Amino acid sequence: MSPQDVLPFPPTPSASIAGRTMQESVYESRVQPRRLPEGAPNILIVLIDDAGPGLPSTFGGEVRTDTLTRVHSGGIGFNRFHTTAMCSPSRASFLTGRNHHRIGNGQIAELANDWDGYAGEIPKSSALAADVLRNYGYATAAFGKWHNTPAIETTAAGPFHNWPTGVGFEYFYGFLAGEASQYEPNLVRNTTSVLPPRSAEEGYHLSEDLADDAIGWLHRHSALQPDKPFYMYWASGCLHGPHHVMKEWADKYAGKFDDGWDAYRERVYHRAKEMGWIPENAQLTPRDAALSAWADVPEDERPFQRRLMEVAAGFAEHVDVQVGRIVDEIEAMGYGDNTLMFYIWGDNGSSGEGQNGTISELLAQNGIPTTTDMHVKALDELGGLDALGSPKTDNQYHAGWAWAGSTPYKGMKLLASHLGGTRNPMVVRWPARIAPDATPRSQFHHCNDLVPTIYEVLGITPPRVVNGIPQDPIDGVSLAYTFDDPTAQGRLHTQYFEILGSRAIYHDGWMASAFGPRAPWVPGMPPGIREWTPDQDVWELYDLDHDWSQANDLADQMPDKLAQMREMFAMEAARNSVYPIGGGLWVPFMHPELRISTPYREWDFTGDITRMPEFCAPALGNRANTVTIEAQVPDRANGVLYALGSGSGGLTCYVDDGYLCYEYNLFIVMRTKIRSAERVPAGRATIEVETAYAEPRPGGPLDITVKVDGVGFASGRVPVSAPLLFTANDCLDIGTCLGSPVALDYYDRAPFPFNGHIEKVNVRYTS
Template sequence: MRRQTLTLRLAVLGFTLGLSATTTIADPVAVPNDGSVLPFPPTPSASVAAPTLQESKMIRRVEKSHLPADAPNILIILLDDVGFGLPDTYGGPIHTPTLSRIANDGLSYNAFHTTAICSPTRAALLTGRNHQRVGSGTIAERAVDWDGYTGVIPRTAATLPKVLGAYGYKTAAFGKWHNTPATATTAMGPFTLWPTGEGIGFDYFYGFLAGETSQWEPRLVENLNPVEPPHDPTYHLSEDLADQAVGWLRKHRAYTPDKPFFLYWAPGAGHGPHHIFKEWADKYAGQFDDGWDALRERTFARQKALGWIPPDTRLTPRAASMAAWDSIPEAERPFQRRLMEVFAGFVEHADVQAGRVIDELERLGIRDNTLVFYVFGDNGASAEGQSGTISELLAQNGIPNTLDQHLAALDQLGGLDALGGPQMDNMVHAGWAWAGDTPFQHTKLIASHFGGTRNPLAISWPKGIQPDKTPRPQFHHVNDIAPTIYEILGIAPPQVVDGFAQDPIDGTSLAYSFADAKAPGRKHSQYFDNNGSRGLFQDGWFAGTFGPLTPWLTVSPGLATWDSRQDVWELYDLRSDFSQAVNLADREPQRLETMKADFLKVAEENKAFPIGAGIWLRLHPEDRVKTPYNHWEFDASTTRMPEFTAPGLGRESTHVTIDAELGEQASGVLYALGGASGGLTLYLDRGHLVYEYNMMIIERYGVATADKLAPGKHRIEVDTTIAKPGAPAEVVISVDGSEVTRTTVARTVPAAFTASETFDVGVDLGSPVSRDYFERRPFRFDGKIARVLVEAR
């Protein structure tokens, strides 16, 4: 072990561990061997080194295992943006054979909770801590500089792969990550907070770093290296992730069969965009014809018939601001139905791919000793599709739009059959999301009601858990998974990891409930907070307030003037009110006031202040996550630069200068930012220079030069003027100092075109910005690009 003089921060922890403040990591005698300090000290050599070989003795050291004999393998399956009322395992409309398989082989929990949003749930799951305690109060792209919202999981909160890896587990993650700061995702890193970085600790990663990506042309990385999927109509990301996980399991068997593994399989499904093969969507044809209100009634009846929810559960009403199915004009209903059919097929397909990973465990003969956690959703179903959309980031950008615009754009691509395809970015109407959260109120992003936070959990471990179909009703949270694993393995959470004193674990192990469905719950308190929507659970009671953001509305009334001190709170007795249907605030005012005060205490302790920090960038888009630069110099080697780290082309005033050499009939992309769901591109097509601004599919602006550019060297300049975020853009294009064309973009994207697409020079990787070269993608430039200079103005 390389000698280091860095102390183990023992001035802080020495009294606990009995170590001197001057003890160094290099001294194995001084580092405890009980797991309180990780990594474990190295095993000393048993060999004797004398002056000569004849006098010396070589004995290979044997590494001591710190795990119990026959420690289980661990698999966590985490789906995305799917709600409590969706899987047919528990009464919903979507076929989920793998979830049913895990539930039938083990246990199900009907009072398990998430944080109401992506990155925070994942951070809580992987660390065993509350989301704001680990800097993850909002998604990585909306991070702001208050300690609870930085998007940086601190080294004081060691992750499951970090801890299990120190104990000898082989670890791998597949799929969506979404826990690396958006500005740290370029080829220059820093890589500390990438999945395989020293701060997180996975041995292997294959997936995407952002919150979402195209399922057809995803922006993938393998460990630290970019991966381009094939341009193959039979490719789908969920299938690729299953293939990769199966391949990793086989490598594990080949190279380290004596080591247990921890595998985290988290596909992007069913987060938007909802992309799936037509035949999977067609399986649900006609099943949603009577709309979301009727679907909710049917699901509720099935949930009761299965015993998944208590018989006295009440079905909660639809919010007044959400559309009823009866209000949808008949001409629009086929579009809304097809959106839900596509979503259902997408989710079933992902569940089936998870089943392929389970199949491989059985083929390898290790299923019996694999502990599987299947978390059906990192939050409730998402209402961010609002009125039904072919371009889901319209909602994230707060861009007003009409359904007629969506339908008109869809008609240009062949009608309803285009939904789910590579040129769409579709998501369901919020009404379907609400039905997907039956029997609860509201949806993803709402932390005050279980429509946003309650997700089914199934656990199976044939060797260690007896199957029992009785739902476990104990109140639990995603931060409870890590301590459950630690208890099963006999691991005491470490006090120091890599020299960093560790924050306390917030979660409570579920293991006590494995053998007894009626065991009294051991989690006595849990707070929730997301974008100002918040609540507190205390021993069977729940107090909460909806907050300022209504996710199914493009514009939330009063958002800019919201004051958290004026929020109206509700109170529920969960002991007799499973679905939060009866508000007792007026009957128990003193209890409510006490719980509101307790919420503030726990929120402050967990770095949740200021309340509502997650909405800051909605109110102040100028403070968005971005790099500090205003001048960039690129060449044709610049590709896969994530949008959040790239120049703000199409979003702010810029001047672009390109020095290029053209051949006859020059063709190909000079530069592109974004993808099929939104972006801009400058390209040559048989000598003509073309500029296109794809305003989130529903609007497109473009201009081409009347004359072809002659072969040879040219300086091409694009000057863009945008007065403020979202304002029109004036675009002037010059060649060799003379204006050749110009155009006006009537409105621009204020925040981001996409979540994971990139800036590329000389090519358009990923999904193509322009439909005009879709069949020619990635439409690599056939000339030479010496330099691309970008200046923000």
């Protein structure tokens, strides 16, 4: 196949010859040229979220992953495959074949900033493989977590050029943000916001819904365009927080983790060796001094910590079963033999963002300190430990379990310096082309290698121009050379890593690493973070060819080699727009006031506005503001006037039997409830909710005043506010609460629509 430097392909000219009349003309149907080689495979990419190598039973872990095992048994596995250590960066790299900073994804999309490497938008000069394959004749579809659209562009108004359907996918069903409730997600189909097809009480779960929709798309594909191969990207919201799964799945693991994370690591380490997944000389790295040992956990807190892991394990097994349903359908439809499947267990390592174990995982992102006792006491109101994994909590396990899930490595998610954050198992199956082989592929590879692998398999030359825009070079190296030869010499020689100041450089078997300014498992603001510079960091040096898990630091013994590696990192950083080092820290730790938000200071809404993503909505919970509602109120009215956020954190104003109510739900652990002493009179009313800082500082207390027709009806003080945001994926709703119910008091009545009529709502910032 000849190289095609410019996409899209030019139109196919007519094969007919037009004369002056139809009688003088020659008619012949034009034949569209074939762009793909005969027998081009279908392609399926499955990406699990926040899942470390020490979890799946396929490789020695204790979470049952029958589908992963089945795909591995029918294909090959890669035990030195690497990600970036963070969600959006890995996904951008997977989908484009470029390094994450080069394409503006040095940080998650929601915390982007103005530096090129951290801008949060994939440039059109780095077209996704989906766009290229679509031009060549593939049917393309994406499902699940996206997390590569600028947060400010995620409303129903778009713009849509950075949504999946704007970058090469002909169909998308899933969520645009970095995480979602598995029971009440804010979903998108193509460019339209949609509600889940049923409620949690009716058995809804997002992982199952994503599998259902993918299977439905396969059926339509087979019926409507069977001559085309398909390219499907299926990216679950599991195992990212919140850890949501039905009780029966969590109960499968009851008692299995009773001896804690230290013992778990020992078991998995030995089993992974016995299975040949890690080499015999691999060492089990020690626990960081700042991370609690299981023996340090008080006996009365252990049931909470155990149950968190049981829920996570059930959640992970459940998503693997959903992947199995898709694989089953592909095989039943006759596609199995010629489908090239990449099953990647994690876009980064296991996440320690649950820190000390939490019932509301965005507490950590907001830097709000809590105690385990606060979480356990809040659970009592929700039904005790059985509420973990349910719609009433947004739980995530203790960072000790994330460390266990990263066995045998030191790190976890957000640490680009150590392999626990970046080394993720990948299995590849293609029965028509790859013979099953249990020998692990141990060549060093990276997530930017998937795209060039696909291009090599299909004989596609990366285009120089796509949609009129000159293209950046592909950074990845095809790993197709390993398909038939497990001992082939590795072809990826150099790869840098950087996330939040944590960084590393790999070159020909060596890795130099700098831990960076923060340990993700330590709650609160890292001391000295505002004054930190990369010059303060101590670098480590590892001979990875002889030290599988970064157990032996050679920096003191080989200063010249370390200096050489550091210089190489500096060059790669300059070439890939990594500077300033730690640029991803700018918003979340140094300038939270610069978090992405709309440019507006005042809004006028009609009463039917719903599903406005929180990042694009008025910041009602952490800006001084006044909400003014013009409404027709029935006698003894009921229903939500507005709600922002979710049951795991948010605020709401509603009417209950005529009484005006306000609740500020600080991530479940603290609820401020304000209720009027009198009912709102029936008839036309102007309701005002005034929010003012009692102390002008992020997270400071808020004074709330509720008025009806200018008369004070209720007031109260919120002692602690959320400095950053309530949710990653929930929304502002007016006149109803369509997502997760913010207030427990109307949980059983959700979505609890207002039974009057809201004429208009004005929101304005007052400072």
